[in-house]
Amino acid sequence: MAEIVLDKVTKRYPDGALAVQEVNLEIADGEFIILVGPSGCGKSTTLNMIAGLEDITDGELRIGGQRVNEKAPKDRDIAMVFQSYALYPHMTVKENMAFPLRLAKVDNATVEKKVNDAAEILDLTQHLDRKPSNLSGGQRQRVAMGRAIVRNPKAFLMDEPLSNLDAKLRVQMRTSVSRLQKQLGTTTVYVTHDQTEAMTLGDRVVVMRGGVVQQIGAPQFLYDQPANLFVAGFIGSPSMNFVPATLENGSLRSILGDVTLTDRVRQLVEGADAPREVIMGIRPEHFEDAALVDAAALSSGGKFTQHVDVLESMGSDKYAYFNLTGEQAASAELQELAADAGSDDVPGDGISLVTRLSSASGAVEGASSEIWFDADKVQLFDPSNGRNLTYTER
């Protein structure tokens, strides 16, 4: 029984840096929660506060219903996996995994059994007597996991545990982490800035920005209903396209042509008290080659004809990239996302657009192509504060 509750938890470092602001989060027993966000947004700080490695400046942290703000890490019964693995270099794999048990004064026979069981699960049995320095990256990662699981803690905390592995191993370990967590059913808080890990691993995802929680929800929900521009741009790869647009009598005017809002969207927009100038967001998969869309859909959606800049055929799909002349959608959130992705210094005026078309599309690189988009999938954002004007709880 270990649900973890963060109640207006705030962290201010001694140098005055406000790293985490009033985070409210209720993690259910056995839940797998992902903290995600760009570098420096306070993920590690939040995790370290749960662990007890950083003091909580303000607010309350409860584990299993008990306030633990003042408890030392060792009294919280939580295990942590570090990005650098932090294996004890002077101990063998076996001693590393047995260390928490030895500290807990568990008797020898039990230690032996638990370590062997954990080694079995993690496929480390043949490496038990080796030193960490002689292991591969993936093996070290598993030893770090093993050290966490041997003592059946109330919760696991993992700070970017896979980021030191190469891409292929990371995919493998991702599935095994997921399987392990299901098998053990232990509450887990997992920090990552890899949004694939965020989408695939967690029951729920917490998106943070500058120490403030932006949105909490199931991965699919965040994808479909981002609460604001930041979440919309952060979740999804390739990310959502943003285009400045004007709302006028129930229709939307932009560089992608005029389109009449669907009833659903119009109701939401009216309810949200939208301004005239908005930012329109469309995910790549909501575009299609106009030639492949049936007449009914064609007339209700938006259409534009543009020059295909780059075409990438993935076999199952085709990605068509466009570079449209016009003003980029401007907002603080989008700038921050661009900075985090490292694309803020890529020269390029105009709007770049990524579309995912069916493999049957006849689009050709360098030639013009007529592209349709689904008007009902359009999301509209308020440029002044990033709020999603088309957000619904469902």
Added chain:
Amino acid sequence: MAGIGGAETPAKKWGWGVLNTVVVIYALIPVLWIVSLSFKSSKTLADGNFIPREWSLENYQNIFSTSEFTRALINSIGIAIIATAIAVVFGTMAAYAIARLDFPGKNLLVGVSLLIAMFPQVSLVSPLFEIERSLGLFDTWPGLILPYITFALPLAIYTLSAFFREIPWELEKAAKMDGATPGQAFRRVIAPLAAPGVFTTAILVFIFCWNDFLFAISLTSTEQSRTVPVALSFFTGSSQFEDPAGSIAAAAVVITIPIIIFVLFFQRRIVAGLTSGAVKG
């Protein structure tokens, strides 16, 4: 002689070999000379032969026959070991704090210890002499141990804090998460990893204390606390006309032995410690 860079030609190897041999011989001849002297009998002492004509243990018997040398040996061993132990223990704690914690006055502390290490020892001799006389520390073990610690501690802090900085912070956090108290984390994780540093420091400090002559001659007056380097300088022959060189040589050989043992013993630990120190790859 061989130049720098380029391929390893046989000629180059030869050049280096010759150079190394010359350096080693240059360093070892005086040592061998002393060893040779120590085994000569008093009659052949001054014959100038490199290899003694007749081997004798006369000199060794001489130095161990009086309390002058044995007592000095005990003083030296006792004082050096106590000073080393204290300097290393306090040095470890101070270095750990300096490497790990941010506390007010940290830079000042480091600066002051650097200052002490650089202070010319000669200029301290007379004040120390006066102080120790009025405190009753003159010519006692603590009277030497204290100044040794004073000068050895900065050395210990410097060497050790370099070693502590090498140990990843996260290991300590990991130990805490695994349920260790700060004391347990230090003893079971940090200390074993810092061991090579501690041994290195111990060797350096021990050699410093063992070899000191300046303090030992100024702050002692009797056999009660005189250390070997000083006792050597007081050696006289059994008569006015006898040359004490043989006894001095024998004593010099004897006092080199603890150092060699100390280094050989700890060297293995240092090497073992260093090779297991790898954390990330």
